[in-house]
Each structure stands twice: as structure tokens, then as C-alpha cells.
Amino acid sequence: MSEFSYIVKTSDQGIRIDKLLVNIIDDYSRSQIKTWFDKNLVLVNDKAVKQNYKCQAEDQIQWQVPKAEPLDIVAKNIPINIVYEDEDILVINKESGMVVHPAAGHQEDTLVNALLYHCDDLSGINGVKRPGIVHRIDKDTSGLLVVAKHDLAHESLSEQLKEKKVKRAYQAIVHGDIPHEYGTIDAPVGRSEKNRQLMDVTEKGKAAVTHFEVIERLHGKFTFVKCMLETGRTHQIRVHMKYIGYPLVGDPKYGQRKTIDVDGQALHAYHLSFEHPVKKEQMEFEVPLPEKFATVLENIRKSN
Template sequence: MTSSSHTVQADQIGLRIDKLLADVNEDASRSQVQEWIKEGLVYVDGSQVKSNHKCLEGEKISWEVPEPGELEITAEDIPLSIVYEDSSLLVVNKPKGMVVHPSAGHHTGTMVNALLYHCNDLSGINGVIRPGIVHRIDKDTTGLLVVAKNDQAHLSLAEQLKDKTMSRKYQAIVHGDIQHEYGTIDAPLGRDPKDRQKQAVVRDGRSAVTHFQVIDRFGSFTHVECVLETGRTHQIRVHMKYIGHPLAGDPKYGPRKTLDIEGQALHAGLLGFSHPQTGEWMEFEAPLPDELQTILAKLRK
């Protein structure tokens, strides 16, 4: 069992508990939360409730989720681009098309399957499905991820993410001509009420802040650098769409007519953090993948 808790905030008053927990658990659907409630795994101030319970400020919600024992994660001999490795952590340059950890429909071929083959020592904080995984990037997003080899390293890295002291810079190609050189998008994100498979800017969402800077302009497209202050699901993709500049190639949030590219043009190019054991600041860079470099070369012409 994995135990979690959440205290109801002022902006969550009146929300149904199944909706609130689905928003808090970005990996869980509302129907999954309703199953947890039916099975007696969800408590409000120590008492079981129904799915239609309306939340009050200050209520403590606690829940337990059983690990999916039927899903056995196997080590697979899949090549990994390891940028750095020591006894505490690894930094991996994830290729396009690779899912970070097993999930519904992706039981094999993930980065976790590859990591289990590469090394036996991964932190267990996120359970058997996500060993060592501190943060994620989407399947078709390329670039850098840090993986924890032990629980102490995991806790330290997770704290840096929470405190916004970890540095994460992305490069993206977006639709349209962004007129401003710099900008900050401060808009809360949560599940799209019209499509539960998407994220959207919503009034009762979680705080999300993205800073961007223009690198180059090509008339119908703009090459930008994005710096994450928070790390919400699909944050850059949703925020750039919100200001009218969706990512090129994005099948979920972008237009159908786009660049000749499979999946969003997004690359996690820089990652910086304090080493969990030594405290030393470490910074890593991964060059743009060939596909994006080729597209940029064509746009320049």
C-alpha cells in the first residue's frame, strides 16, 4: 500500500472529493478515485465518505492505494544514453518515443525497464512501478532526467523540485510569431473538465509558472527557451497553447496542420541540481536531437 494525505485548501472548498483527489493525483482518473472510495481506502478526518462528499477547508484527506501486484516490471536490455552516473544518481538523456515508467498500455520498453537492467540499486520511494523516478517528461519529449539510486538521494532531489531550486530549461518550436522577447505565464493547471485525458488552465488548478525567452523567429514559427518554475503535467504544452502559441507537432494540444514531425517539438536541454550527498552544484546539457536541428535548419532557409 502507498499512503498519501492532503489538507483541503480554501480554493478547494465545495469540491467533490472524487474530483479533488483526481486533481491531486495526476496519474489517477476520477473513476479510479471512485473505486478507491468504494473499497474503503479514502478517509476524511479518519472517517470513510462517499464520492459526492463536498470538501470543507482544513479537512485532512488520507488514502491508501494498493500497488498493482499483477504488473511485474522486468529488466530489459534497452540502450540508455547515460550522461552521468555515481553511487547516488544517474542523469539520462531520454530519446523520443520512450515512456519513462510502466503504465496502462506501456508495460515494457520503458526507461524504468532499461534502468532495472542497467543497475539494481534504485530508490524505492515511488514503489515497484516507478523505482528511482524523481520527475518525468512526456513520451515524445526528449532530454534530461535525473534518477535516484537510493531513498536519501530521492528525498533530496524531490525537495529541490518542491523548493524550486532545481534548474530545468527546455527548448521548443511553437506556432506563430511571438512578439515579446521574454514572458512569464502564471496560470493554474488541472484536468480539463471537457476531456479528462488533457490538462488545462482551470480556476481551481494547481499553481504553475513558466518563463520563456525567444531564441529565433521564422514568421509562422518561433524557437523558444522555457524555464520551469513548477513541474505540472504537460505544463509547457498547455501554457504555450494558452497564450496562443501551441507547440509544433503536438497531437494533443496543437493544430492538425503543423511541421512534419511526430510528437511535440520539445527538448529538456538543461538540468541543474545540488548533489544529494556532496551538496555540489551540478549542471548538465544535452544538445537538440537531430530531428529538431534539421527542422530548425529548414525554417532558417
Template sequence: MSNQYQVTNQDNGKRIDKLMIEIEPSVSRTQVQSWIKEGHLVVNGDPVKSNYKVQEEDEITWEVPEPEPLKIEAEDIPLNIVYEDKDVIVVNKPRGMVVHPSSGHPNGTLVNALLHHCDDLSGINGVTRPGIVHRIDKDTSGLLMVAKNDNAHQSLAEQLANKTTDRKYEAIVHGEISHEYGTIEAPIGRDPKDRQSMAVVEEGKSAVTHFQVLQVFKDFTHVECVLETGRTHQIRVHMKYINHPLAGDPKYGPRKSLPIDGQALHARTLAFNHPVTNERMDFHVEPPSDFTQMLELIKKRS
């Protein structure tokens, strides 16, 4: 079934791939670019490139391709499930676990474990990311919501886009932060000097992180971070930007840090409206033992 959208004056000059994720908030820009490349999306009946800038009254027509059959293997990996019903699963992901398969991590991921646990995951994000609405980094622990069907996926994705979810993190950062609260508003994009890393760059996507100081120690600060947006490596990049990189961060932190395996970052709180009942769901999990051990270590040093 074809979908259509006529470009308005407000949309004039926008890139087609950027406009499409505003029209279809449940899909990613990468997916839109794939639709364009494979001929599932045309403008005025003609194929375009992803960087095509739309004009007022352009007619965009697209078809959402059927998801490919899942090819990722189910693996019997233990899961810490905080909540589950027929629509959503909330998982407490351990440090060291990758969320979905990729060329560098073909197995042993959260998705592999989820496929063993249940076979009713949404297919919106394709074969390698069934059910995955949002991600946290491999070495970040904590709460993640997973959609078990496409309707739930679309609802949760829209809540993320509309900033109606609550996501709070605990982190240990280098340096002593002298003020109790702060907001970092700085755009994030690919680091032009290192395409494997993210950085604050002028042409990046809007990114906002709020933080509150929980406790100050000698050379370190324990903080709570609240995401207003959800950019790749956002907290890690933003805290580095204000010269307080995360302890243990192998990519953005200093070489000499706390003896923790990966960045000291934990997704402690997750809240959203249930995609069917609209009930507010609110979940909290304490940081893992290695995180609390690092807190005890810096307390003793102080």
C-alpha cells in the same frame, strides 16, 4: 515505525492529502491517497477519506509501507547516460520512450532499461517507478535525473519542491512571438471537457513557466522555456494557453504542423545539488536531429 504530526492553525481547513505532500515532499498525492485507503494513515486514531479537511490540533499518524518487491522486467535497452555515480544517474531520454510502465505501456520504458543497467534504484515511488523523481513526456526528449537510493530520492524531490533545481527546455512553437521574454502564470488541472488532457483551470495547481525567444521565423518561433513548477504537460498547456502551441504536439497543437513525430520539445539543461556532496551539478545536451532538422526547415521557409 509511526510518524506523527499535529495540525497547526496555519494548516486548518486543508485537505489531508494536500497537507501530507507538504509534510512529506518526497511522496506524491497519489501515494498519500493510497496510504489513506489502505489504512496506513489515520487522524486522531480514526480512518479518514482523502478529502477530509484537517482541524487545528488534529493528530495525524502514518506509517510508510515497505515498497513491494519489484515486478517490472529488466530489458536490455540502450541508454544514453550523461552522468552516473552511486547515488544518481542523469539520462538523456530519446523521443518516443515512456518514462515508467503503465497499463498502456507495460514494457520498453526507461524504467525497464534502468533495471537492466543497475539494480540499485530507490523504492520510494513503488514497483512501477523505481528511481523516478520527475518525468518528461513520451515524445519529449532530454535530461532526466534518477535516484539510486531513497536518501538521494528524498533530497532530489525536496529540491524540486523547493524550486532549487534548474530545468530549461527548447521548443518550437506556432506563431511569431513579438516580445523577447515572457512569464506565464496560470493554474493547471484536468481538462473538464477531456479527462485525458490538462488545461488552464481556475481550480488547478499553481504553475509558472518563463520563456525567452531565441529566434523568430515565418509562422514559428524557437523559444527557451524555464520551469518554475513541474505540472503535467506544463509547457505544452501554457504555450497553447497563450495561442502559441508546440509544433508537432498531437494533443494540444493544430493538426497541420511540422513533420516531426511528437511535440518539438527538448529538456536541454538540468542542474541540481548532489544529494550527498551538495556540489552543484549542471548538465546540457543538444536537441536531437529531428528537432534541428525542423529548425533548418523553417529557416529555409523563412
């Protein structure tokens, strides 16, 4: 563990200590510095303080930087579709069937395993199990997600997500003939009280908003739709479409018993836009439907 110190200047007086440390320390993000306060690693005049402490002139600030937690995830040479890459971020077009990060039952062959093989550095804000992962998409959902190479990029992207500045749009095939062209589903999503392995619309859930738009109606049996996320709850689109009576085709958790075999839900994250965390330029990406999804859609169009 490394130790550092700083004497507060007159011009620094009255500034919150966490903000002062962010200003004087270049190599660590606000999120990382917050963890030092949680662990009582920041002292003022030899006493531990909270992150909202107001600095006084001549205060002696001492802080300790803990050693990085060793990474126990194995880097694996797994092909990934990189849509964009620079020194700060990657944008990945994830294929259906790939888990984003290690979890119970999926310790290897995840996107994180592949990223660790491809990149020397990834952000550590989400811990050793989720390096670089700013947001995720389900195992059987294909499409775009952004990965942060360092903590400052991660912090900026997370803030944009929180402020709803990241735009995410999906394409999906649902059961049933949606009668209206547009709609908004505003219903809280949380853990199901009947089955803790599932999510559900519940009063105890967190606010969740999904906008949808009909792209094409398919013989009165199915509808091809565009879904736009305003929030990003677990399984949000899948839960919301089931809630209004139009579950996703192929969805093993929330779909109908009799459905089309798509090896998972017919859901593709085709559009992603955000402000570059360092260059501050607006970035926008779109990818086409994967072949399997496109084939299912075409077969439905040809059926009676």
C-alpha cells in the same frame, strides 16, 4: 516482517518520534518511515502512535519493517544515453518516443525497464512502478532527467524540486510569431473539464509558472523559444504555450491540426541543474538538440 525496538533516552525527550527514528535508523528514509506510521507499525509502550508523538524518557519504541514489495517490472537491455552516473544518481538524456515508467498501454520498453537492467539498486519512494524516478518528461519530449539510486538521494532531490532549487530549461518550436522577447505565464494547470485525458488552464488546477524567452523568430510563422519551469505540472509547457496562443509544433494533443510532422511535440529538455544529494556539490548538465529536432529547425530556417 522484521521487528526492532529502542528505549528513549533522557536526551531524546520531547523529540517527535518520526524525527527520532530518522536519526537512529540509517537504512530508511523519512518517507519510508512515514509509511510505517500510516500502517500502525510503530508502537510506543505497546500502543500505536502518530508520527508527531513527542517522546518521553524510558518510552519503549517498537517498530516493524515490512518486506519490500516484489518488483513486477521486467529488466530489459534497452540502450539509454547516460550523461552522468555515480553511486547515488544517474542523469539520463532520454530520447523522444520513450515512455519514462510503465503505465496503461506501456508496460514494457520504458526507461524504467532499461534502468532496472543497468542498475542493481534504484530508490523505492515512488513505488514499484516508478523505481528511481524523481521527475518525468513526456513520452515524445526528449532530454534530461535525474534518477535516484537510493531513497535518501530521492528524498533530497524531491525536496529540491519542492523548494524550486532544481533548474530545468527546455527548447521548443511554437506556431506563430511571439512579438516580445520575454514572458511569464502564471496560470493554474489541472485536468480538463471537457476532456479528462487532457490538461488545461483551469481555476481548479494547481499553481503553474512558466518563463519563456525568444531564441529566434522564423519567417513570421514559427518561433524558437527557451522555456524555464518554475513548477512541474503535467504537460505544463505544452498547455501554457497553447493558452497564450503559440502551441508547440507537432503536438498531437495541444497543437494545431496543420503542423509539421515531428513525431510528437518539438520540445527538448536541454538544461538541468541541482545540488548533488550526497556530495552537496552543484551539478549542471546541458545536451544538444536531438538530430530529428535539429533537422526540423533547419528546414524551417531554409523555407520561405
